[in-house]
Amino acid sequence: MIFPSPLRVRWKTGAIVFCVCCLGLLLSGCGSKKYVPSTPPTYKGSSHMASAPPQARTSSGKLKGTYKPYTIRGETYHPMFSSDGYQETGIASWYGRQFHGKRTANGEVYDMYKYTAAHRLLPMKTKLMVENLENGRTVQVMVNDRGPFVDTDKRIIDLSYAAAKSLGMDTTGLARVRIHSLGKVKGIHNGDLSGTFYVQLGAFTQASNARTLADKLKALGYSGTRIEQADVDGRTFWRVQAGVFSTYSRAQSGKAKLKADHPGAFVVAR
CATH class of the missing domain: 2.40.40.10 (RlpA-like domain)
Structure with missing residues (x-):
């Protein structure tokens, strides 16, 4: 059996230790490397700037304050024009x-x-x-x-x-x-919203009370009045909704008239 010389053993051992240390440094370097986010895009020459309409620009051609991209918590937002x-x-x-x-x-x-x-x-x-x-x-x-x-x-x-x-x-x-x-x-015409709207006046636990109020509303001319059943936290309610109103502004006017007797009235969209 041939035994290696002590010098050769020391050399090989040293080489192995050196390689292990180098590998350890590389791994520790990769593990500690921090992610550096890219800088936010500049306004000049960016696609956001290029698509900006006149109302979003100053007289010098730059983006106005609230139209400029901004960054919050590392996220960059590009406001719409x-x-x-x-x-x-x-x-x-x-x-x-x-x-x-x-x-x-x-x-x-x-x-x-x-x-x-x-x-x-x-x-x-x-x-x-x-x-x-x-x-x-x-x-x-x-x-x-x-x-x-x-x-x-x-x-x-x-x-x-x-x-x-x-x-x-x-x-x-x-x-x-x-x-x-x-x-x-x-659905928008002259700043008003067209659609189907009601004014909800109350929610009852007794269906008979809801029907009584609905009949009164129909007698007052709110022919489209309806009763909507809803289950909330295990309880059943009957919601009385006066209507029907074809625009949001008409529903608001209806709410204003009905609110004297029903302070909690509010508009419902369907």
């Missing part, structure tokens, strides 16, 4: 007293008692119809802020306290909604 035909369904949230009196993204002072909203992409001053899909209530708001930036894969709009209260979501905090821009969309 038009809201014509915009429709979206998702979760709405609302923000109130902690932001009351502070500046919004377009420079206005946030007033939680006005009907406003924050959207990540729609142009400022966009008027929206928001419908609470959980109870049918609707409200009109104007976009004057950016957001929401929490749970962005689900939340689509942040409403003011006043708007949230009108939709009946001020206590729940969140609600599933559908939003429509009140611009050049199907």
Whole structure:
């Protein structure tokens, strides 16, 4: 049997240790390497800038403030130049007293008692119809802020306290909604929304009480009045809805007339 010399053994051992150390350094380097996001796109020469209409540019050709792309929490957003035909369904949230009196993204002072909203992409001053899909209530708001930036894969709009209260979501905090821009969309004529609307006046646990109120409303000329049955948390309710109104503004007028005897009345879209 031939034994290697001590010198050769030491050399081989040293070579192996060297290789292991090098491999360890490479692996530790890969494990500690941090991801560096690419820098946000510049406005000059970008496709967003190239497609900007005149109203989105300054006299020098640059994008106006609220039309510029912006980055929040590593995500870059490119605001839209038009809201014509915009429709979206998702979760709405609302923000109130902690932001009351502070500046919004377009420079206005946030007033939680006005009907406003924050959207990540729609142009400022966009008027929206928001419908609470959980109870049918609707409200009109104007976009004057950016957001929401929490749970962005689900939340689509942040409403003011006043708007949230009108939709009946001020206590729940969140609600599933559908939003429509009140611009050049199907059903919009001279700033009004055509469709099928009712005014809900009450929800009863006794069907006989609901029928009594519905009969009174029909006698007053609301021939399209209906009773809608709904199950909420294991309980059955009969909702009385006066109608039918062919536009949102007519439904609002109807609500104003009926609210004297039914303070909790609100508009329902169908």
